[in-house]
Amino acid sequence: xxxxxxxxxxxxxxxxxxxxxxxxxxxxxxxxxxxxxxxxxxxxxxxxxxxxxxxxxxxxxxxxxxxxxxxxxxxxxxxxxxxxxxxxxxxxxxxxxxxxxxxxxxxxxxxxxxxxxxxxxxxxxxxxxxxxxxxxxxxxxxxxxxxxxxxxxxxxxxxxxxxxxxxxxxxxxxxxxxxxxxxxxxxxxxxxxxxxxxxxxxxxxxxxxxxxxxxxxxxxxxxxxxxxxxxxxxxxxxxxxxxxxxxxxxxxxxxxxxxxxxxxxxxxxxxxxxxxxxxxxxxxxxxxxxxxxxxxxxxxxxxxxxxxxxxxxxxxxxxxxxxxxxxxxxxxxxxxxxxxxxxxxxxxxxxxxxxxxxxxxxxxxxxxxxxxxxxxxxxxxxxxxxxxxxxxxxxxxxxxxxxxxxxxxxxxxxxxxxxxxxxxxxxxxxxxxxxxxxxxxxxxxxxxxxxxxxxxxxxxxxxxxxxxxxxxxxxxxxxxxxxxxxxxxxxxxxxxxxxxxxxxxxx
Ligand SMILES: [Zn+2]
Numbered sequence: 001x002x003x004x005x006x007x008x009x010x011x012x013x014x015x016x017x018x019x020x021x022x023x024x025x026x027x028x029x030x031x032x033x034x035x036x037x038x039x040x041x042x043x044x045x046x047x048x049x050x051x052x053x054x055x056x057x058x059x060x061x062x063x064x065x066x067x068x069x070x071x072x073x074x075x076x077x078x079x080x081x082x083x084x085x086x087x088x089x090x091x092x093x094x095x096x097x098x099x100x101x102x103x104x105x106x107x108x109x110x111x112x113x114x115x116x117x118x119x120x121x122x123x124x125x126x127x128x129x130x131x132x133x134x135x136x137x138x139x140x141x142x143x144x145x146x147x148x149x150x151x152x153x154x155x156x157x158x159x160x161x162x163x164x165x166x167x168x169x170x171x172x173x174x175x176x177x178x179x180x181x182x183x184x185x186x187x188x189x190x191x192x193x194x195x196x197x198x199x200x201x202x203x204x205x206x207x208x209x210x211x212x213x214x215x216x217x218x219x220x221x222x223x224x225x226x227x228x229x230x231x232x233x234x235x236x237x238x239x240x241x242x243x244x245x246x247x248x249x250x251x252x253x254x255x256x257x258x259x260x261x262x263x264x265x266x267x268x269x270x271x272x273x274x275x276x277x278x279x280x281x282x283x284x285x286x287x288x289x290x291x292x293x294x295x296x297x298x299x300x301x302x303x304x305x306x307x308x309x310x311x312x313x314x315x316x317x318x319x320x321x322x323x324x325x326x327x328x329x330x331x332x333x334x335x336x337x338x339x340x341x342x343x344x345x346x347x348x349x350x351x352x353x354x355x356x357x358x359x360x361x362x363x364x365x366x367x368x369x370x371x372x373x374x375x376x377x378x379x380x381x382x383x384x385x386x387x388x389x390x391x392x393x394x395x396x397x398x399x400x401x402x403x404x405x406x407x408x409x410x411x412x413x414x415x416x417x418x419x420x421x422x423x424x425x426x427x428x429x430x431x432x433x434x435x436x437x438x439x440x441x442x443x444x445x446x447x448x449x450x451x452x453x454x455x456x457x458x459x460x461x462x463x464x465x466x467x468x469x470x471x472x473x474x475x476x477x478x479x480x481x482x483x484x485x486x487x488x489x490x491x492x493x494x495x496x497x498x499x500x501x502x503x504x505x506x507x
Pocket of ligand 1: 125227256257394
């Protein structure tokens, strides 16, 4: 009796499975589903293959079917949307985003969705929320417009262990205590370990400490993402250190916002890429990310590598290496808001000081945030074209740098359409499946049946960033529709108010 019942159940299950199988996306096969059919659109599927005229069916939060134009025969309760003249890509994945708090305070995230971002990874540069589980729970209850994952910050755990006594090498016991925290962060859902080695307290860590902690991330299948020690004179050594960590801790490496940061290393982009290529050839899974601007944003202290911020000779050398005080634009200086937006040279002249004196005065008053217009177009363009370099904003909601609101639209408008540096399918690859691969996300970053329906429809003729170094929060144009988990979040220049984003954890 029992056996027969089981047999009966097996038969029922088999029929169910066959029914489901028959509804799988097969070209030309009739579909009965309630969903959204996107038609008459050029599909750029994220893998780097050429765009093709196609159509796509969203059911629930997934791409139920996709195929060439006219191939899907869908019946039933389906809302049809014609997207003629537009391209349809996977939603853009920003693997280096600083909206850790911004996304909680402003979950509608217009600055992100208006440029086509559907997933952000926060906790970069060594600084993350803590504990990771609490943060992801807050994302869950806040329900932002985009999906959010996080890294565990090396600086965060180092500060927790060493307190204010961090300006030294950590003891083995301290490294062990940090490792315990990295382990907890990874178990609670972090995608990897991030470092910020130009900042406190990461600056004082040695390579051994980073290797030990990376081994913990590796044990959980995570990766190591680094704002390296040096992006200027010592950038090649810094890349070599990142690769060494990958080799010795046996985990994937992500070099954050790769750049040739000042005049002393201009022209070095090809060499940096060659180092990455060679490392990959010898088994270290290293990629980099990059934002599409010739200027960086950081704190004023990175100008003086020795950290002797009040030594006039050191300051003079630092300013010279940056290409002069006219290249440094102060963006945040609480003691005197009137200088914000101006260049250091101009500020000094207005106060009858030399740039060196002005710099020292500002550092004594607590320092400032700065945008450094110190990169060479040739290097930036070389990284733009490379398949080893994904696109990431290093910005977020409320950024003083235009990259926060304009990175992904600028990649399409400026680098693809205006400059012709790479074709659209390769740009989309660098914004979708490449970051998804680094994160181990198998259900996002590509347009394929069964993937989550994170999608962006854009007009290649008009897509453009609007944000500038003067007005950094202006929203992009030409991003016509954005769906997150199957729901429309951005349409014709405005947020729909729907917020279907989820916390993401590694699989
Ligand atoms: Zn950084």
